[in-house]
Amino acid sequence: MAELRVVEICAGAGGQALGLERAGFEHELAVELDSNAVKTLRHNRKDWKVEEGDVADPKVWRPEDHRGKTDLLAGGVPCPPFTIAGKQLGATDERDLFAWAVRQVRIIQPKALMLENVRGLSANRFAAYRQHVLDELRRYDYVASWRLLQASDFGVPQLRPRFVLVALQREFAPYFTWPEPLEGPPPTVGETLKDLMASNGWEGADAWAEGAASIAPTIVGGSKKHGGADLGPSRAKAAWEKLGVDGWGVENAPPEPGWTPPPGKPGPKLTCEMVARIQGWNEGDWHFTGGKTTQYRQIxxxxxxxxxxxxxxxxHRALSKEGEKVDLVETTEVIHDPVYKLLHGAPRPVGMDQIITKLQKAGVELTEPEVEQHLAHLERDFVIERAKRSSGAYAYTLGEFRAFVGQEGHERHERFAVNKSRIS
Known part of the structure; x- marks a missing residue:
């Protein structure tokens, strides 16, 4: 397989990097904010150019230096702006770099873009945000689509949905198809970890593995705002308990001969090596630097x-123009937010009655309360201008996108500087 060049932003500790390397991509640059993850990247791939710092800081790297030289721009931009467990601030969260990353396509002009994030970005709350991203990429002459992928469909023994955006230049887009799930069920936690559980001489590993007969709940890395390593919130810990795992922490080593669970505990704790295995790393793939908590967060x-x-x-197959052409995504375009789409193309303010009527003509039936809900979501990520008419009703105009896309005076810079030590 011919190697293609990738620039990876928000690279973390290398999960996406290792996968892309195996897929035939050579890293010309990886950029990451967290110093511990940077050390891990540099330790594992000493020949890679790895830059540490805010990916949006031109002193860290210059996207224009890679213009026309990059086959793929990829990244796992921060998840907190979209996660269901958070406030879902989206475009107004100082950690939101999704829109900024999309804007870099215009500068770097890669043949393809790949960005991944949490499932929350697929929710109705962010329908307009997603629509705006597709509109932006279309302006740059890229064909884009979103897909919710389950890690367990690709052999990862974990319930881990990820929302992925792929965009390709029009020349390559007809050759892209989303990967098909592997045949058969994923391995269970017991099958995946039995050898590691037994590696320190614990006689109970076989019996434990038989009881751990399903896939794991989502591994939660946490953030710098929280304490030490454990396996997530109460719901996740309860799921781990059913698998015979103590989720209240991460252990330094596997159980020793004669080990028995402490009173009230369901079984052993996992080690960082075990957590890495559940995330899809195999033994010898990758070495994580730093202490236990730091390693666990990276994994x-x-x-x-x-x-x-x-x-x-x-x-890679699409960029190599392998296989048969398929219909472009645009021929069966999905409208994520019909209210955004209507206002985005409106030459003048549009009243509520007009919105409902225009949507009906387009085959979309929404009630006034439903349109109001769309507008409420819209207003969190966009400026909505309201003009009061003589009848007392309002007409709406879609204003600017609130997200940071590289503006020098954007409030993101100040908030980012204040919270930098807690951002991960």
Missing amino acids: GNAFPPPVAEAVGRSI
Whole structure:
């Protein structure tokens, strides 16, 4: 397989990087904010150019230096702006770099773009945000689509949905198809970890593995705002308990001969090596630097390498123009937010009655309360201008996108500087 060149932003500790490498991409640059993850990247791939710092800071790297030289721009931009467990601030979150990353396509002009994030970005709350991203990429003459991928479909023994955006230059887009799930069920936690559980001489590993007969809940890496390593919130810990795992922490080593669970505990704790295995790393793939908590965060926040490899191979085939052409995504375009789409193309303010009537003509039936809900979501990521008419009703105009896309005076810079030590 011919190697293609990739620039990876928000690279983390290397889950996506390893997957893309296996898919035939050579890293010309990886950029990451977290110093511990940077050390891990440099330790594992000493020949890679790895830059540490805010990916949006021109003193860290210059996207224009890679213009026309890059086959793929990829990244796992921060998840907190979209996660269901957070406030879902989206475009107004100082950690939001999704829109900024999309804007870099215009500068770098890669043949393809791949960005992954949490499932929350697929929710109705962000329908207009997604629509705006597609509109922006279309302006740059890229064909784009979103897909919710389950890590367990690609051999990862974990319930880990990831929302992925892929965009390709029009020349290559007809050759892209999303990867198909592997045949058969994924391995269970017991099958995946039995050898590691037994590696320190514990006689109970076989019996434990038989009880751990399903896939794991989502590994939660956490952030610098929280304490030490554990396996997630109460719901996740309860799921781990059913698998015979103590989720209240991460252990330094596997159980020793004669080990028995402490009173009230369901079984052993996992080690960082075990967590890495559940994330899709195999023994010897990768070494994580730093202490236990640091390693756990790096592993838990990663994009599973097998999923990145599967998507990467699909992109590689498209860029190599392998296989038969397929219909462009645009021929069956999905409208994520019909209210955004209507206002985005309106030459003048549009009233509520007009919105409902125009949507009906387009085959979309929304009630006034439903349109109001769309507008409420819209206003969190866009400026909505309201003009009061003589009848007392309002007409709406879609204003600017609130997200940071590289503006020098954007409030993101100040908030980012204040919170930098807690951002991960």
